[in-house]
Amino acid sequence: NAGVTQTPKFQVLKTGQSMTLQCAQDMNHEYMSWYRQDPGMGLRLIHYSVGAGITDQGEVPNGYNVSRSTTEDFPLRLLSAAPSQTSVYFCASSYGVPNSGANVLTFGAGSRLTVL
């Protein structure tokens, strides 16, 4: 099992450019989520999905889109990048939602995005 695979690891964008951060998991997890991590702040939820075809907004969804057409993939799209989106992004997955049973999260390695 590869676990949770995120690409790219690093990306530099200019303001206004668009890009997609890829996230794939091979553990048949239903729950997938995207977080951003900024200095001095805790991880913040951008979007999440409880299963294929279902997505919902987190704390900081503005400027980001997601889709979940398959169980395995959960891409995060930046439609028009802004300097405020400079951050480290983490994708995570688990069997179920974070409050249930023994559903610990498995995180990807992170993607460092800089928007100039």
Add this chain to the structure above:
Amino acid sequence: KNEVEQSPQNLTAQEGEFITINCSYSVGISALHWLQQHPGGGIVSLFMLSSGKKKHGRLIATINIQEKHSSLHITASHPRDSAVYICAVPPPYNTDKLIFGTGTRLQVFP
């Protein structure tokens, strides 16, 4: 007031010391997560617990639901334990989400 607060923010220790990191939360919860983030940036889930105590190797996590408090203990600390330790809880208004603390940065010196 933040919904999840950790203390201390920074912690230094000598190898072999017993470490305690605290997490307090203001919302009613069903479970609490402890995560570890190494300097390279990767995040690993250590524990998820909803009551009592869990142990994995030298790591012990406890939770007191009534007092809204959890602790992470590291026995016989080692330099490889140096990392940021993060607690997270699902809020009662949407248990599909997690609220994260800002983390405790631990450095263990030989």
